[in-house]
Structures are given as C-alpha cells and as structure tokens.
Amino acid sequence: MTARVQNGLPVLEVQRLSKRFKVYNRTADRLFEGLFGKARHRVHVALEDVSFSLGQGEAIGVLGQNGAGKSTLLKLVSGVLMPDAGTIARRGRIAGLLELGTGFDGRLSGRENIAVNARLIGMTSAEIEERFEAIVAFSELAGFIDAPLRTYSSGMIMRLGFAVAIHADPVCFIVDEALAVGDARFQQKCLKRIREFRDSGGSILYVSHDINSVKLLCDRAILLSDGRIAFDGLPDEAAQIYYRLIAGIDDEAPHTDESTPDSYGALRTRIRNVVLSNRFGPAMRFASGEEITIELECESSQTTQLSVGILIRDRFGQDVFGTNTALLRKEAQFAAGTSVCCRFSLPLNFAPGKYTVTVALHSDDTHVHDCQHWWDAAAAFEIAGFSDEPFSGLCYVPVRFDQYPVRDFAEPTLQEP
Template identity: 45%
Template sequence: MSSAVVVNHLSKVYKHYWGPRSLLKEVLLGVTSHSRQWALKDISFELQEGEAFGVVGNNGAGKSTLLKILAGTAFATVGEAHVSGRISALLELGAGFHPEFSGRENIYFNGALQGLSREEVKDREEEIIDFSELSEFVDKPVKTYSSGMFLRLGFAVATGFDPAVLIIDEALAVGDQHFQKKCTDRIMDFRRQGKTIIFCSHNLYQVKTMCDRALWLDRGAALAVDDAARVVDRYTNELREERKPLNGYPPQQNDSLDCAIERVATLDADGAPAADFETGDTIRLDIWAFFGRKFQGTPGIAASIVRNDGLLFYTTTNTKDGVELLPLEPGHFYGSLVFPKIPLLSGAYYFNVVTTDQDNLQAYHIVERAANFTVHGGADSGSVKLEHHWDNKLPQAKTLAR
C-alpha cells in the first residue's frame, strides 16, 4: 500500500506587521517591523491510502492551518507536504464559491478548479444537486444562501467529484441533524471505498469512531500521533485536568446564560463539608441554581458521578425523579441530592452538574468537575461494592450434579 499523504518537519509562521507602513519600512530600510507567530512547529506524519486520520486540539492549535497547507491553499514556511491524487477540501463555509455565481455555476466552477472537463462535471451535476437537496435554490446566487445551505452545497461538491483524498474541517458542526447524518454516511462510504480522509472536528466521538489514527495539536506542536481512541482519550483527560473544581465556590459566569449553576458543595451525613468518604458512606451534593425570567417550565438540575479517568457511573435529574427544586427568592433555587450508601470503591471522582429543562432535552449551563471527592474502599476490588450474600442450600426442586 502506497502513501497518500507525507508530511515532513512542517512549520508555518505568520508575520504580524505593527502598522500600515511597517511592511514598506521593512522592505526599504531593512528594519524588522513585525512579530512572528508559529502556527505549526515541526509536524511530521504519513498516511497510507484508505486511512482515516483525525486532527484534534483547542482553538488556535493550528488545525485549520495544517489542513489549508494539505489542501494547497496555504504554503509551509519550513518543511514539506506531499499529497497523492485528486484532493477535495471542505474548509471554511463558502470557501471556493463565487458569491455572485449561482449554486449550479459554482458546481462547474469547482469542477474546473479540480481539473475536470465540463462534460465530466455535467455527468455528476444532478447527483450533486440531489445530495445537497437544494434543487429549488441551485440557480440562485450563493450570496443569498444560509450557512446550512452553504454546507449542503459545499459538502455535496467536495464529495461529488470522486476525490482520492477528502479533507474536512469542522464542516459537520453546521446544519441540521438529517443532513449531518447524510454527511456521516457518505464519509463512511468513502472509507469503505478505500479513500483517504483527513477529518478535523471538536466532536471527539466522531473522531474516535470514524478515524483510524489521530493527531493532537497544541499551540502548533504535535503532542501525539497514535490510534484515534488513544489520542482522543489523552486529549479528553487533559481537558478535564485543566478544569478546576468549584467545591462550594461560584463558577465562571456567562452573562448570556439565562439558567446557571451558582454554587455546589459536597457534605457528609451530618451536613458538614467533606471531600473524603468511605464506601457505604452518605454523600450529599447541595446545588444552588438560577433560572431567569425567560425560562419556562419546571427548573431542572442534572448531576453525574464520574471517575477521574472519565468513566461515567450515574446520572440523574430532579425532574426525572419527580422532585421540584426549592425556590429561595425570585429566580433562585436549591436542591440537595443524597446518596445514602455510596457503593463506589477506592478512587478519585467528581460531579458534573447541569441546568436543564423539565424534559431533560436541553442543557443550559454545563459545569464539569463541579466538585471533587475521594472514596476509600478497603480491600475490595473492582469499581463498586454490590450488595450480595452466599446461599449454599441446594434447591429443593432440583437435583444438582456433584
């Protein structure tokens, strides 16, 4: 199997000039008048034909810059990147489309950019339009399209010309669930056809399930290139470590939130603040929340117990349990979730807390690691201590072989 993508010691620097005359001053006088920002630093990897490769990282990590270089719309400062076969890329919404052209004209425009003849584009035209579900709008200028319509046409065009390498940058974050499902199905079809896919997304579940390997970028540097599940797990654990527990103190507030967690606290059976427990102890989680005037319905709070390695043990909500929160003053509510005999064995755990609607369909304010706690479980092994007993009496109605 031959290589589809080879990246060797790739680096990219952006120059930020200090003012409108800085570039002229630098050219004429030879005086440095800019600062440098390294978007990528010494990135190397190789993809085989038919491999699906994920790219993860925080905003500003260099993901989009890397994909632009692979797609040929940006150039490396140092190093090189080689891509074999026809490339089709879906980068920013609307990239590669002329705003004054109609959707149909942009299909031919993009086909020409990829080196296809007018006859070859015509053979695929109806299939592209059918997939995009834009037959009513395909002859209208794309400058009148919504972001969802841009996604539909962009994805249909990017996948409609039979590329050898498909590059997708966060495109599936836009659009309705129906079309997102169509896009995912087509990507999986491409995988079965043995095409090479490079997929960048903040949806870590998609990266984990759709990709063979993944690259984790952080401030332009490669922190990991490995099996997709391992990279996603490492990246997720890093995100969790960055979040500080509240432990009774108010979280960072977002002024745009109409429903917010205000404060949480873990307490023992006597109502005293506590963070260390034994298996079988009572744990109480006290939660204060705010629901603004725009909120309609019964206020809901969801709480989850998660082990430090990310394993979710249990989630419940007051609305699911048929319990209303206690109103304190207008817009402010209190709830106390009690676990009378916690079955958890030794380990470090934390609570995630969320404000929800009465049907638990909408999450308003998500606070991860709202409170940390530790459980000591003695000599027992496993994750939980299950109630059990031994009954060594032979059943009366059966004869058991000895």
C-alpha cells in the same frame, strides 16, 4: 472515476511541516515595515515540525483546542496555503470541505460555482457534466441552483461545497468543522456518505471537536497542541489526553495514580473504588431496564464541596449517558482525612451490549474546572437481555400507544418552550 492508489504507498505524507504567520497590531505597522524595513510584527507559530502519513482506506481524526493549528494543517494539505518548511507528498486527488465559502464567488450562481469549484479541485469538464445532476440532487438545492450564491445561507453554502467535494471521487477527503453548520438531518446524511467513502477504500482527514464522531469514524487520531503533535495513536487514547488538555492538567506534574489506571487530576480528593450492584449485590451483568446502583468510594485530604459525576459509554466508546451532582442540583461534601461513599441509582434503560463507566470529581458541572479525579472506564458491565418489553435502538423510552377515530385527530400546535 478516479482510480484508487494501488501501489500501497500512503495517499498523503507530511514531513516536518512548519508554518508561521506575521501578526501586526495595526494595519499601519505593515506599511511602516515595508517602507523602512524595521520589523513591526510578532511571529505566531501555527505549526512546528509536524509529520504523519495517511494510508489508503485509513481515517485520521485531528483533535486540538482552538488555536492548536488544526485548520492551518488542513489548508496546507489541501494546497490553500504553502508551508514555510517541510514537504507534503500527495498521491491522487485530494478534495475537501474547509471554511465555508472557500473557492466560491458570491456573484456567481450555484450552477456556475459548481463548475468553478469542481475545476479547482481537479475535476475535468467531462466529470463535471457527468456528475452535475448528482451534485445538485445531493445538495438538495435544485430550486436555488441558478440564484446568486450571495443569497444562500451558510448552511446552503456548506451543502453545495460538500456535494461538490464528495462527488470528485478523491482518494482522500478532508473535512473541517464546517459540517457543524448544517441541520441535523443533513449532517447525518453527510456523515453517512463519509462512512460509505471510507468503506469503499477512501482515506479521510477529519477535524472535529466532537470526540464521539472521531471515535466512530476514525482509525487513528492526531492531537495537536501549540502547533505540535502531542499524540498520534488510537482515538480513545487521544481523547483522554485531549480531556487533560482542556482540563488544564499538566502531564509533567504528578497527577496520576498507579492504583487507578487511566485516571488523572489534582487528586487531593480521589476515587478509590467503583462498585456496580443490583438487588442481589455486586454484579457485572444486568438486564435492560434493571435498577442498579453505582457506588464510588472516595477519600479526601481536603475539606471541600465537589461535583461527583458518572459517564456511561458503549462498546464503541460513544457517550450514552452522563450526569453529575451539579446537574442534579445536589451537594457532595468531603472532609479532610475521611472517606465517603457516593451512590447513584438508575435504571439501565439501554440496549443489550457491553458498556463502561467513567467517574469523576470536579468543582463545576464539567471536569474542565478544578479536575480532582477523572477515571476513565473505571468499571465495566454487560446488559444481557430485557427485564421488560423489548425495544430496538440504543435506549428505552416509555411509550404509550392509543387508537381512535380519524375525526378526533388534532393537528399538533407549536408551543413556546
């Protein structure tokens, strides 16, 4: 097994990394430029002056909109691309799963591709032979391992690639959005193995649009915007800035309100206060299953119709439940110079624990369009104990149990949705 880095140095150090690509409108322009030496291209800056380090046992998530430079960064770190400027210091074996099919040959069998791909990421012949059966078992492709890769589905290719990479015993594991291709069960299997790798002291560089998985898996998050690092810090903070980016909020514009920290938006209509109550009045502690109200005190300087939303998160920052008036097919009207109270009533069918409530005002079913006010963790509450029958897991679902003779058992049938 490959030894972990023991000298305390980062397993990965990136200093002032830059990468540019020439973009041609037509294939003929490339030929014309080569023959006559006249530029017929434009330059796309994929990354510019990017610096960070990844410590041993640390997991860093990489967030950003499409085209922000996430995949380019991972290709540079893994050695698939060479930088135009800057340096990358790697200490130990780095393995990863980038774009589907990277390093694979469709003409070769799965067995042959394991050998080729494993050597590409630095495994020796002895290591490949020792771990071959484990790789095949994890990929669940034993019945297809001698078939040509061109006959594999995209999900099967992802399985094979992940299985090879995770069995290379790297000091750093890199994973891109390719995991999204697999089925839900195999995704859970991969994420469990990634967590085990992290817990054993491995380092992770993880790119995903799934904010929840980044919060759950990573210690830090880097937010890329237009090829530059816009933020490097805690995943929760990175997520809030990412939400601002996708909502089109300009941080340089006066879109924050000191009276409501952790909030942003155009603020022509805003939320002034959030109150949680049960049948006895305002409270911060409730029982699982108890009916509560979430009241939003709003004021507006415009006459408009907006969507009002709530989002409940657990103590890990994971989204537990969210809804808004657009999804509920309700209308929320606001008049200039007036204040109104918007109320949501719901049972707290969640497991005991601590939670936060994020609230929002926007013009569509998400806050991406015309975000008037997004207030993160505007209120907090705790669920302590059960008001009805207890359950295990994250949330309560009404269940009915029946028992009857086997002769009455009927096989389930598929129905059209």
